[in-house]
Amino acid sequence: MRGSITRDPARPDDPRLIDGFGRVATDLRISLTDRCNLRCTYCMPAEGLEWMDRAEQLTDDELVRLIGIAVRELGVHELRFTGGEPLLRKGLEGIIAASAALAPRPDISLTTNGIGLARRAEALAAAGVNRLNVSMDTLRPDRFATITRRDRLADVLAGLAAARAAGLHPVKINTVLLRGVNDDEAGALLRFAVDNGYELRFIEQMPLDAQHGWQRTEMITAGEILDRLREGFDLAPDPTERGGAPAERWIVDGGPAVVGVIASVTRPFCGACDRTRLTADGQVRNCLFARTETDLRALVRGGASDTEIADTWRDAMWAKLPGHGINDPGFLQPDRPMSAIGG
Numbered sequence: 616m617r618g619s620i621t622r623d624p625a626r627p628d629d630p631r632l633i634d635g636f637g638r639v640a641t642d643l644r645i646s647l648t649d650r651c652n653l654r655c656t657y658c659m660p661a662e663g664l665e666w667m668d669r670a671e672q673l674t675d676d677e678l679v680r681l682i683g684i685a686v687r688e689l690g691v692h693e694l695r696f697t698g699g700e701p702l703l704r705k706g707l708e709g710i711i712a713a714s715a716a717l718a719p720r721p722d723i724s725l726t727t728n729g730i731g732l733a734r735r736a737e738a739l740a741a742a743g744v745n746r747l748n749v750s751m752d753t754l755r756p757d758r759f760a761t762i763t764r765r766d767r768l769a770d771v772l773a774g775l776a777a778a779r780a781a782g783l784h785p786v787k788i789n790t791v792l793l794r795g796v797n798d799d800e801a802g803a804l805l806r807f808a809v810d811n812g813y814e815l816r817f818i819e820q821m822p823l824d825a826q827h828g829w830q831r832t833e834m835i836t837a838g839e840i841l842d843r844l845r846e847g848f849d850l851a852p853d854p855t856e857r858g859g860a861p862a863e864r865w866i867v868d869g870g871p872a873v874v875g876v877i878a879s880v881t882r883p884f885c886g887a888c889d890r891t892r893l894t895a896d897g898q899v900r901n902c903l904f905a906r907t908e909t910d911l912r913a914l915v916r917g918g919a920s921d922t923e924i925a926d927t928w929r930d931a932m933w934a935k936l937p938g939h940g941i942n943d944p945g946f947l948q949p950d951r952p953m954s955a956i957g958g
């Protein structure tokens with residue numbers, strides 16, 4: 616039974632989220648809100664954005680139902696909650712606990728800017744978060760205030776420490792380097808991460824900012840990052856199987872510390888992508904850079920069955936393109952910024 620959904624006849628009868636290029640999506644990125652309490656210059660303008668109307672946002676029950684369909688029917692076994700800033704979502708711990716109660720139990724992670732994490736880390740771990748990524752681009756308070764337009768570095772550092780104390784492991788730090796702003800801090804950030812037991816990952820800046828200000832020449836490339844790190848550290852390629860992981864990993868000074876570099880622009884990894892994405896208003900995106908979305912909220916609110924919703928999700932993923940096309944001459948940035956898609 617497939618209800619009223621039109622299915623591409625070329626799509627094989629497979630319950631999983633497969634696409635036309637042989638990839639299988641098992642990792643679901645869920646944006647819980649498009650709102651944020653920071654204003655990172657490479658993400659959104661100082662005045663913020665026109666936030667999504669509350670009524671447009673999936674309710675906790677609607678969201679948990681979709682997560683359940685993904686896990687039970689579509690073979691998703693990893694969930695990452697993000698945003699916007701996921702800690703701003705009321706009911707976050709409840710959504711996580713409901714996700715952790717699913718069978719088979721998915722692996723659950725969270726990407727956060729760390730503001731307010733110090734007092735939430737234990738409850739998040741108790742609710743079922745397994746792993747956490749905290750974004751931090753600098754160790755200098757003045758630079759933090761310049762990059763995020765808020766003077767909150769101390770909160771982020773306290774959040775990192777609380778996550779580690781709550782037993783979340785590994786605690787990863789996400790860093791975006793900006794030319795002339797914090798690109799001289801690669802080594803200092805790695806030293807801080809190694810000394811404190813965090814795992815650092817650098818992310819190449821991508822054309823996903825709300826202002827459409829990204830410039831290729833301004834981006835600090837993976838090659839540059841590695842050159843800078845090698846000035847102070849010995850880096851050896853991590854022989855562990857990478858799979859669909861976006862980060863290329865390097866063993867630091869013989870280990871056990873590792874550092875990751877996510878080179879979405881200069882070394883795209885689309886061929887191994889295992890992601891599917893759900894926005895806070897219930898749209899499935901088959902790629903961060905997709906220019907189309909599939910409306911699951913309309914199905915949920917229109918009384919569709921789990922079977923119909925699952926099949927629509929499969930159709931959405933079947934249509935995934937082979938790559939993000941950032942390096943193609945005709946590349947067009949998606950309409951939604953990263954903060955509204957879920958990074």
Ligand code: SAM
Binds near residue numbers: 701953
């Ligand atoms: N607010 C949370 C945070 O900052 O961790 C979660 C959402 S944020 C969009 C997720 C990650 O995307 C952060 O690590 C952030 O640094 C990164 N990010 C945002 N805009 C980006 C861009 N244009 N290029 C590369 N990474 C970006």
Ligand code: SF4
Binds near residue numbers: 655
């Ligand atoms: Fe907010 Fe994260 Fe965007 Fe910074 S990167 S403005 S913390 S959503």
